[in-house]
Amino acid sequence: MEDQLPVNPVRRKAPNIMITGTPGVGKSRLCNQISEMTGLQWLEISKIAKEYSCLEEFDEVYQCPVLDEDKLLDGLEEIMCVGGNIVDYHSCEFFPERWFDVVFVLRTDNTLLYDRLVTRGYTGKKLEDNMDCEIFQTVLEEAKSSYKEEIVHELHSNTAEQLEFNANNICLWIQEWFDRHQVQSVNQAEVETHVTSEVQMA
Ligand SMILES: Nc1ncnc2c1ncn2[C@@H]1O[C@H](COP(=O)(O)OP(=O)(O)OP(=O)(O)O)[C@@H](O)[C@H]1O
Numbered sequence: 001m002e003d004q005l006p007v008n009p010v011r012r013k014a015p016n017i018m019i020t021g022t023p024g025v026g027k028s029r030l031c032n033q034i035s036e037m038t039g040l041q042w043l044e045i046s047k048i049a050k051e052y053s054c055l056e057e058f059d060e061v062y063q064c065p066v067l068d069e070d071k072l073l074d075g076l077e078e079i080m081c082v083g084g085n086i087v088d089y090h091s092c093e094f095f096p097e098r099w100f101d102v103v104f105v106l107r108t109d110n111t112l113l114y115d116r117l118v119t120r121g122y123t124g125k126k127l128e129d130n131m132d133c134e135i136f137q138t139v140l141e142e143a144k145s146s147y148k149e150e151i152v153h154e155l156h157s158n159t160a161e162q163l164e165f166n167a168n169n170i171c172l173w174i175q176e177w178f179d180r181h182q183v184q185s186v187n188q189a190e191v192e193t194h195v196t197s198e199v200q201m202a
């Protein structure tokens with residue numbers, strides 16, 4: 001019988017955080033803010049996938065390119081093992097569960113989200129599908145079925161005040177992670193430099 005690998009064989013230097021939710025709920029704004037406040041590295045998966053050629057043919061129905069998940073995951077493995085990353089993507093189930101210490105799912109009221117998506121120029125099926133995704137809380141259910149429920153947190157993302165509140169609370173969570181793991185006076189800049197130098201996508 002094969003020996004089972006431990007769930008989390010590498011002790012991370014800093015936590016890995018997942019910020020997920022339907023397109024338009026405010027993931028990028030929040031991640032940008034947390035990254036500036038903590039020095040943790042913001043990994044905007046849509047951009048990374050494009051930069052490192054992890055996109056396959058264009059899906060005409062969903063009006064977006066298809067992601068080569070295996071290539072993306074292989075490219076990210078090393079930096080995720082080091083830790084100190086904020087992963088920003090509208091889906092979360094295909095990432096390895098062992099990568100994340102906490103998962104935040106942003107939620108936006110339907111009318112506000114509708115306006116944000118229309119402002120972006122979304123129309124027709126793309127607009128409808130994204131609205132359905134939020135109405136049926138697809139990403140929240142996905143997160144709950146892919147990660148331990150106790151690490152999955154739903155956050156309201158309707159207003160600027162909520163953005164500030166969420167950013168401050170996540171920064172507190174990050175500080176508590178360092179305290180819990182007895183990492184003394186962590187120099188976040190050092191963490192960031194180390195992580196950046198590890199980015200070696202295939
Ligand atoms: N808490 C908030 N209050 C008010 N407006 C917000 C809030 N969060 C985001 N927005 C606005 O909503 C729009 C979408 O935000 P953002 O681009 O961060 O969403 P996203 O979740 O990253 O979308 P995508 O999945 O397409 O990348 C932007 O115009 C942003 O300024």
Ligand SMILES: [Mg+2]
Nearest residue numbers: 027028029088
């Ligand atoms: Mg975004």
